[in-house]
Amino acid sequence: MVTNLAAQAERPAATGRRFRLRRGGAVLGWLYATPTAVFVALLFALPLLLVFKMSASRWPLLAGDKGLNFPDNYVKAVQNRFFVDSVTFTLKYTILATILLIGLGLGLALLVQESSRWRNLLRASFLIPSALGLASASLLFYVLYSPLAGPAAPLMQRLGLSFLGTPNMALGSTLFLIVWRYAGFYMVLMLVGLQGIPAAVYEAARIDGASQWQLFRRVTLPLLRPTLALSTVLCVTGSLLAFEQFYILTKGGPDNSTISVVQLIYTVAFQGQNDLGVAAALSVIGLLALIVINVAQLRAFRSEGS
């Protein structure tokens, strides 16, 4: 308390100091924000500018910048023999993954909504796969799906099936991996949304004689719209940028049927063609497509809401 008394005795001086601090606030603010600004400028803004330049330049992996050649890289990018296939496949995968994850996330959230010891246990078991890296999860399922070492191998052999053998099986198996890895994450997002719905609304609807289904359809779903919108945007963005699950689990196969756009970018840049210019052009196309798709989604959710 001694310091307190001393401070009180010096109050006029302290107020003067506080005034000085407030005036110097802008400088101090910048000082504290400098590390953030440096990182954002050097590791985000600068590469973002460079990728546009690279996309308009001949830029082999090893030789480096060989001067502008716009629009050659974009032409080559679109004419790549896997371009159309990878875009189609990525869109198909995105739609399926989003429907599954949003639906199952909401379903799981409704199952464990109220807190009890058993439900907390359930929540933890649904959530623990999301602590694993996607690469680790893909490696785990690579072994799990293997026709040699997997637990279902004898059964699959008898049925004449293979988890990664046909394009549809490979897509289904990847989707199962993704649901396993991410369903808990979307469950938590939905739980937060559900907690935001006031209990009074449910009570009022129940007094009006609404059935369980009507409660879900007329109360839960409309009031959950902001959460559903956010989850959908997150899920669509994540799925459009899918890489690890295809690079590690399916390796793009069978018959190049599961090549995602990001995987194509990686292949063009570092495997075989070694053309950073074309890879940069593909990245720019991907970035613009992502912005358009996200703006369209936000618009759709907003107009539906009004």
Added chain:
Amino acid sequence: MPTGRTTIAGVALRMPYWVFTGGLAAIFLFPLAWTAVSSVSPHAGTNQVGGWGFGNYVTLAGYQAGIWRYLANSALVSLLTVTLTLLISLLGGYAFARFKFPGKNLLFLATLAILMVPYATLLIPLYVLLSRVGLANSLVGVALVLTMFQLPFATFMMRISFEAVPRELDEAAQVDGCSPFNVLRRVLLPSVKPGLITVGLFAFLAAWNDFMAPLILINDSDQMTLPLAVANLRGQVQGVVDYGATEAGVVVLALPCAILFLLLQRHYVRGFMTGALKG
């Protein structure tokens, strides 16, 4: 109306729910449990043919530069990423929450915009930029890149953590003669500790598990991080995949994450909820 929870009829009525939810939980836990068990169980074509034991871990330990090297690389990247992320977001969050300065909103939006840009779109130019400044093939380079990718979440989290602390607290401390830095260190730091734990946990999980940044930025097999090494381990032995060693690798990769998750579950869920509130 009887609650029915303790009566025999009530238990019977709730049986289907228990069976169904228990089955679901089993589906989520089975792959983890199966991998852990089969990494130490005997299997043809692995280093653990007869009886139970750690043969697969021995294979893993002897792979190329050795697992200790890859563990050390991963630990270095994770430690550096966590430290940098904590430091930058602590200072940045303080600046955004407590100061007014020109360009504040622009800088905050630019930080959040990192989320909008695909990983690959940034990694290709970063590969070029890092080699120009002598950080090609460098774990420090990987840590810098991973820190940048953590900044949107970390800065947002720390900003709202600081904003949740009543301003009267730092004003009182300033009146008592504390400099802004001491206000941060002595008064605010204890209040934002939960936010820091969440930020640190997410930075660690991201850095420990990241695959794509080291895949693109690291060429030298001595500098690989653990996920990369385990992924490359498959099919190295004359084209035959050593499933046992891969399982052992997955266990080593997953163990720290699972332990941290169980210890810090509340902070983990809080991080997700912050993400949800943002929308």
